[in-house]
Amino acid sequence: MTASTPLQTLPSNTVFGDGDTLVLFGELFGRGYATGLIEAARAAGMTLIGITVGRRDDDGALRPLTAEELAEAEANLGGRIINIPLMAGFDMDAPEGEKTPTDLVAEMSIDSWQDHALDWDLINRCRAIGTARFTTALQQVMAEMDAMIPAGANVIFAHTMAGGIPRAKVFLAIANRIYKGLGARYQPSQSLVDSDLGKFILQNFDEVTANTFGHLIEASAALRARIEGEGGQVRYTAYGYHGTRILIGDDYRWQTYTNYTQGYAKIRLESIARDAWDNGIKATVYNCPEIRTNSSDVFAGIELSLVPLLSALRKEGGGAWVDTLWQDCQALLADGVTLEQILDMVDAYQTDPVMLKFGDFAAWPMANSAEQVTRTVGTSQEIVKLHASRKALVSDVLSEHVVSATGQLIFGESSAPAGPVLWLDHDLVAQELIARQG
Ligand SMILES: NC(=O)c1ccc[n+]([C@@H]2O[C@H](COP(=O)([O-])OP(=O)(O)OC[C@H]3O[C@@H](n4cnc5c(N)ncnc54)[C@H](O)[C@@H]3O)[C@@H](O)[C@H]2O)c1
Known part of the structure; x- marks a missing residue:
């Protein structure tokens, strides 16, 4: 792939409504992306069904939610949750009496991890156990779900x-160095990818972030056939990340957060959607x-690409709502600091020759460099300091709006999706936020 395939126009829902079902395949957290899609589905009258990843006891054993935890999670979702643990990944799985991959990682030290060899025979057996545990639980989940979805319903x-x-x-100490380490504490992300530790982690990312989507599509085949046989329609959606087109100067340009180690798993996720x-x-x-x-x-500094959404909102038409948002964001800054100043800092960061080297779409996800981390983390820290309080950031306000807008865009596009991989960039996010005010 040499360029992204952005969603081009605001979509509208023509399929989903009362009596239809949205199945959330993951848990719902307060400010996570899924809240926007839930909001859109609920507004359209859809019924919600959730799952749980389960919880771990002190000895690491995976268990379902307690009655109290279940009631809280169902109230939070506004729908029923199938209480069979669907924790993905194999970091805590092991053959009886043997060490888990997490135990093996815990034997490493901050000085030795780069040369520390892992027992790949054991890791492979742990992986097979974790995958079997997940797919077996998923079959049970699907059996329960089948009974909850009425004939004639459309399902997302x-x-x-x-x-x-x-x-x-x-x-955690290594991750802090890779995503936040400046100067002497800088750690090249490539050193992680090249180590046994990194190779194991990339496998685990694949399992959690990508392969679960494949398992979902496969395990729901019978349910899908039943729903379609009864005249209903079925869609699968997943959240990806592969950089975003944001306003840099006067143009929308693709940029990315570096280093996004999970990027390999996100590419795999895209290929699962293409195959399906x-x-x-x-x-x-x-x-x-x-x-x-x-x-x-x-990911320290990930929010830097979010701030120019304020400029995109003006470019896409502005209006009273956008003016109020600008004022609300301005009010979060320290005395004497202006939003324009912050936007100039982000623009200078994005057009810095050091950062431009990371704008190579075909090479994504690129490894970090010391100068790049200095700019990403340094600019982020400088901008945080220009706020009145580090607990109330412009990027928090904008994150909420993006969650809500993407939820509506995904929901709308699900009626007639244009393809297996679509980018929701700042232009369409801004258009959606403006359109809903009218
Ligand atoms: N935050 C971002 O900047 C961003 C950008 C683009 C895409 N996304 C994607 O959006 C999706 C939601 O992420 P979010 O940032 O809203 O955060 P979040 O913390 O709200 O969501 C993470 C989800 O992953 C699930 N999960 C975590 N570990 C798991 C495991 N071992 N097994 C099964 N499920 C597990 C959680 O239950 C939860 O549903 C993710 O796919 C994420 O990659 C996030």
Whole structure:
């Protein structure tokens, strides 16, 4: 692929409404992307069904939600949750009496990890166990779901799973260096990819972020045939990330966060959607803009690409709502600081020759460089300091709007999706936010 395939026009829903079902394949967190799609589906009158990844006991055993946790999760979703743990990945799986991959990672140290060899025979067996655990649980989930979806209903399966970072203290320290390390603390992201630790983590990302989408499509084949046989339509959506076109100067240009180690798994996710599409299944990966969520907070500086949405909103027509948003964002800045100043800083960052080298779409996801991390993390820290409080950032306000707009765009496009991989860029996000005011 040499260029992105952006969504071109505002879509509208012609298929989904009362009596139809949206299945959320992942858990719902307060500020995560899925909240926008849930909001759109609920507004259209759809019934919601959720799943859970389960919870881990202190000894690491995976269990369903307790009655109390289930009630809370169902209230949060506004729908029923099938209480069978669907935790993906194999970081905590092992043959009886043997070590899990997380145990193996915990044996590494911050000084030794780059040369620390992993037992690949054991890792491969753990992976097979984790995959079997997930697919077996998924079959049970599908059996329950079948009973919950009425004849004649149209269904959207919305995949939101992404993750796979092992919970070992040493990895958190390494991740901090790779995503935040400046100067002497800089750690090349390529050194992770080249290490055994990195190779294992990339496999785990594949399992959680990509392969779960394939398992979902496969495990729902019988249900899909039943729904379609009864006259209903079925769609699969997934959240991707593969950079975003944002306003840089006067033009929308593709840029990306670096280093996005999960990018290999996101490319795999796209290929799963393409394969399904080639088999006549309407599965679409929606590549979404950079925002701040529980999952993206690890990526220092990811929010830098979000700020120019303010300029895109003016370019796409502006209006009273946009003026108020600008004023609300301006009010979050320290005395004497203007939004224009922040936007100039982001524009200078995006057009810095060091950053322009990372604008190579075909080479994505590129490894980081020391100068690039200095700019990404440094500019992010400088901009945070220009706020009145580091707890209320312009990027938080904009993240909420992006979540809501992308939810509506994905929901609208699901009636007649244009293809298996679509980018939701700042132009369409801005148009959607403006259109809904009218
Ligand atoms: N935040 C961003 O900037 C951004 C940008 C583009 C795409 N996305 C994508 O949007 C989707 C939602 O992410 P988000 O940023 O809203 O954060 P989030 O934390 O709200 O969502 C992460 C999801 O992954 C699931 N998950 C995590 N680990 C899992 C595991 N081991 N097994 C099964 N499920 C697991 C969680 O249940 C949750 O549904 C992800 O696919 C993410 O990659 C995020």
